[in-house]
Structures are given as structure tokens and as C-alpha cells.
Amino acid sequence: MTTINTANPGANVNDLMSTMNAKKAEVDGVQADTDKFMTLLVTQLKNQDPLNPLDNAQVTSQLAQLQTVTGVNKLNSTLESLKASYQSSEAMQATNLIGHGVLVEGYQAQLSGGKAILGVELDSAADKVQVVVTSNATGKEVATIELGAQQPGVLPIAWDGVVDPTKVDADGKPVTLPDGTYTYKVIASRAGEELKDARTLSFDSVASVTTNSKDGVKLNLPVKGVVTMADIKQVL
Numbered sequence: 001m002t003t004i005n006t007a008n009p010g011a012n013v014n015d016l017m018s019t020m021n022a023k024k025a026e027v028d029g030v031q032a033d034t035d036k037f038m039t040l041l042v043t044q045l046k047n048q049d050p051l052n053p054l055d056n057a058q059v060t061s062q063l064a065q066l067q068t069v070t071g072v073n074k075l076n077s078t079l080e081s082l083k084a085s086y087q088s089s090e091a092m093q094a095t096n097l098i099g100h101g102v103l104v105e106g107y108q109a110q111l112s113g114g115k116a117i118l119g120v121e122l123d124s125a126a127d128k129v130q131v132v133v134t135s136n137a138t139g140k141e142v143a144t145i146e147l148g149a150q151q152p153g154v155l156p157i158a159w160d161g162v163v164d165p166t167k168v169d170a171d172g173k174p175v176t177l178p179d180g181t182y183t184y185k186v187i188a189s190r191a192g193e194e195l196k197d198a199r200t201l202s203f204d205s206v207a208s209v210t211t212n213s214k215d216g217v218k219l220n221l222p223v224k225g226v227v228t229m230a231d232i233k234q235v236l
Contacts, residue, residue, distance in 0.1 A: 090216070090217045090229060091209065091211045091217050093229070094206075094209040094211070094217045094219060094229060095209050097206040097209075097219065097232075097235060098206050098207070098208060098209060099205065099206065100205065100206055100235050100236065101117070101203060101204070101205050101235070101236040102203075102204055102205065102206060102219075102221070102232050102233075102234065102235050102236065103117075103119045103154060103156060103201040103202070103203060103204075103232070103233045103234040103236065104201060104202060104204055104221065104224050104227055104231050104232060104233060105121075105199060105200070105201060105202070105231070105233070106200065106201060106202025106204070106223075106224060107183055107184060107185065107200045107202065108136075108181055108182065108183050108184075108202055108223075109133075109159065109181070109182050109184060109202060109203065110180075110181055110182075111159070111161050111177060111178075111179050111180055111181075111182055112179050113179065114160055114161045114176055114179075115158070115159075115160060115161070116158075116159045116160075116161065116182070116203075117156065117157070117158055117159070117203035117236070118131070118156075118157050118159060118184060118200070118201065118202060118203060119154060119155055119156045119157055119200070119201035119202070119203070119233070119234065120147070120150075120154075120155050120157070120186045120188075120198060120199065120200055120201060121153070121154050121155070121198070121199045121200075121201055121233055122150055122151070122152050122153060122155070122188060122195070122197065122198050123152055123197035123198075124152055124190070124195060124197055125149075125150070125151050125152055125190065126149065126150050126188040126189060126190050126195055126198065127149045127189070127190050127191065128148065128149065128188070128189050128190075129146075129147040129148065129149070129150045129155075129186065129187070129188045129198070130144055130145065130146055130147065130186070130187045130188075131144070131145040131147065131157065131184050131185070131186050131187075131200075132144050132145075132184060132185050132186075132187060133145065133159075133182050133183070133184045134182065134183045134184065134185075135177070135180070135182060136180065136181045136182060136183055137180055142163060142177055142182070143161075143162070143163050143164070143177065144164075145157065145159060150188075154201065154233050154234045156201075156234060156236060160176065161176040161177040161179075162174045162175070162176050162177075163175045163176065163177060184200060185200060186198045186199065186200050201233055201234075202223070202224070203236070204221040204222065204223045204224045205221065205222060206219050206220070206221060207220050207221060207222050208220045210226075216228070217229060219231075219232070
């Protein structure tokens, strides 16, 4: 909008300043932009140079710009609304997880009462999967869990602390490890070649949920700490 009334430039400045600084009732952003644009256009038409008036192409171009800006603003408003709705839905889902056990990326298990839960995640099929357990107390490998062939996905494992199913003590019972913290790794292979897309998972529980507009929904786990919904590999 470049054509002005050269006969009285001071009046044009005053008109435009009044237009930009006019006090109006609060309206939404899209409507406010539309009103401001239309007011400026009318002011321009009223103060155009009679010897060089706006042609139809200029007016049409400016109206097209208005439609573009209005469309973008409406799209932004819609996206913000969808984002808020998604965060609200995600928060509701997260609160339902409080008190539930979950599997997240990790490599440690707590053996208590001869019971522990751990897991592995495979991105591709394997014809042999092993979980090798190391004692945190001694730093030595103390057990190997044979899982055989497995398809891609998350595999939860209930471990009873047995060192080797084929070994028994003097009472004929399987030899088990004492309670404590153990570290483990997964070894997966196919056709004799070790796979690089196998990961270990550890067991944890959801203690509480934190949500805000900046960081979204966060889950607070006693061991792992703060994670997102995407970090949860499986709910047990």
C-alpha cells in the first residue's frame, strides 16, 4: 500500500497513526489482523492521489495478501488447539499409568526374594538370544538366560535368579543367586552374526506424572527418573 495523498502528507500520517493506535475492544488475533488490514486499505483509498489512483490489480493483490495472512493465522490457531487437546489426552493416559510397572531402556535389575523383571527389545528377528548377567558385587558374570529364537519386539523376562537350570545344590534344588543388584547385556545373533539392534530394558514403576505447556507430559520413575511417554517400551 504505497500510494498516498501528496497534497497533504501530514494528514496522511495522522490518519495512519490513528488507525494503528485506535483503541478497540479485544478480539481474537485473526479478526484483529483482518480489521486492521481493512481499515488501512480504506484509509489508503480515502487518501489516494486523484491523479494516480489505485488500480484494480493493486487492490486485488492486497486482498489476496489478506486472505493468505488470515489463512495462516487460522491454521496456527487450529494447530495450537490440536496441540492443547493432544497434551490433555496424553496427560489423562499418563495418570492411568501411576502405580503400574513399565519397561524402559536400562541394564540393571534388582533381585529380591528370588524374583526380578527385566527385558530386551529387538528391531529384527534373531535365531539366538542370550542375556548375560553380571554381579554388581563381584563384577563377574554369574548367569546366562537362554531365550532361543525371538521375533522383533519387546520381550519381558521374569528371572528367578537361577545360575544354571542344570545345576543343583546338595538338596537337589537349583542354585540361585543372592538378592542384590545385577547388570546384564543382551547378545542376539542371526546366522552366526551378532545383531547390533538389540537393547536391554529394565523394570521400573510410575510414581507420579508432571505436565506443563512447555515440557508436555513427563513420567517420574523411582529408578530411571524423569521420562516421556515415548520412553515407555511396555506396560506390565
